[in-house]
Structures are given as structure tokens and as C-alpha cells.
Amino acid sequence: MERLINFKESVERLKRGEIGVIPTDTLYGIVGSAFCKDAVERIYKVKKRSPRKPFIILIESLDNLSSFGVTYNKEEFNPSSFWPGKVSIILPCPHKKFQYLHRGEEALAFRLPKNKDLINLLGKTGPLVAPSANLEGHSPVQNIKEAMKCFKEAVDFYIDGGDITGNPSTLISFLNGKKETKRGQ
Numbered sequence: 633m634e635r636l637i638n639f640k641e642s643v644e645r646l647k648r649g650e651i652g653v654i655p656t657d658t659l660y661g662i663v664g665s666a667f668c669k670d671a672v673e674r675i676y677k678v679k680k681r682s683p684r685k686p687f688i689i690l691i692e693s694l695d696n697l698s699s700f701g702v703t704y705n706k707e708e709f710n711p712s713s714f715w716p717g718k719v720s721i722i723l724p725c726p727h728k729k730f731q732y733l734h735r736g737e738e739a740l741a742f743r744l745p746k747n748k749d750l751i752n753l754l755g756k757t758g759p760l761v762a763p764s765a766n767l768e769g770h771s772p773v774q775n776i777k778e779a780m781k782c783f784k785e786a787v788d789f790y791i792d793g794g795d796i797t798g799n800p801s802t803l804i805s806f807l808n809g810k811k812e813t814k815r816g817q
Contacts, residue, residue, distance in 0.1 A: 652789035654793070657717075658764075661764060680767050684735050688743055696758070705806075709811075715744035718746075722739050723806055775794065
């Protein structure tokens with residue numbers, strides 16, 4: 633099976649629970665369906681990521697938040713102030729069925745990207761977990777050659793987006809009635 637593919641070819645593969653490295657609106661990310669527990673767990677293993685650190689979830693629209701049972705106070709959080717864009721928002725998600733995503737934190741970070749190709753992909757696949765493409769504690773890869781060297785056959789596919797030297801998204805928390813800006817992810 634081909635490993636270097638395009639966005640269109642990745643749709644069915646992501647729906648089947650495969651994982652891959654793709655360009656996002658910030659950095660290269662290692663992605664899988666947010667609704668596929670096996671794909672999420674596999675990404676933790678491939679990245680050698682601490683099992684207590686939740687991933688950012690890319691969404692196509694605000695409507696996707698309801699799929700996670702997430703609600704927000706419109707007085708505190710005005711989505712149009714941040715999205716679409718390079719800001720990830722942490723919102724409460726106390727639901728036990730999403731324990732594999734929130735890792736006991738009872739909150740999830742979401743980002744609605746601006747990139748049209750990515751939005752189109754999300755519209756077809758649904759929300760994707762999308763941590764940066766790197767091993768825990770290492771710098772994010774900047775191109776597909778670095779990604780392939782890092783992950784080899786541990787991921788199912790790669791999408792080449794050229795060199796990406798961006799910064800992680802800004803992370804803003806809206807929990808317990810207060811807004812808090814955190815480090816990039």
C-alpha cells in the first residue's frame with residue numbers, strides 16, 4: 633500500500649482507523665480519527681507520548697463540539713474571536729466515554745484551522761487528533777523526509793506539504809469560568 637499519498641486518498645484510510653503524518657495549519661501533525669480509540673492509542677505509542685497528556689483535536693466546524701458533548705458559555709468564549717486560526721481552545725469535557733481522549737483531565741483542546749485543504753479533509757473524516765509529528769521531547773519534523781526518518785513504517789501514510797517551520801498553536805483554556813493562555817502545543 634502506498635505510503636506517500638494526497639489529502640483525497642487519506643479520507644478512507646483515516647475512516648478505517650489508520651494514522652498518518654500530514655501538514656496542518658501550524659506544523660506537521662500525526663493524525664487519526666478522534667472517534668477511533670485504537671488510532672488514538674496507536675498515536676500515543678508511536679510518539680512515545682506521556683499517556684496523561686491529551687491531544688489537540690482538529691474540527692471542521694463549531695457543530696463538531698456537540699459530538700463530544702462539549703458546551704461553552706458564549707459570554708466567556710466567543711469562537712469567532714479565535715477561529716478559524718492557529719489557536720487551540722481547551723473546553724470542559726467530563727464525559728467518561730471520552731476518557732481515552734481527555735486522559736482524566738475532563739477537558740479537551742480543539743482547533744478549527746483556516747487551511748482549506750485541511751477543512752475539506754475534516755469535513756469528510758470528522759474530527760482528528762493532531763499532535764505535532766515528533767517523538768515526545770523532540771522538535772517537530774519540518775518536512776516529510778524528516779517524518780519518514782522519524783516514524784518509518786509506524787504510521788500508515790504521509791502527505792507532503794513541503795517545508796513547514798511554523799510554531800505550535802496558542803493554547804487558551806476556558807475552564808472553571810476563567811480564561812488562561814498556555815504554552816503552544
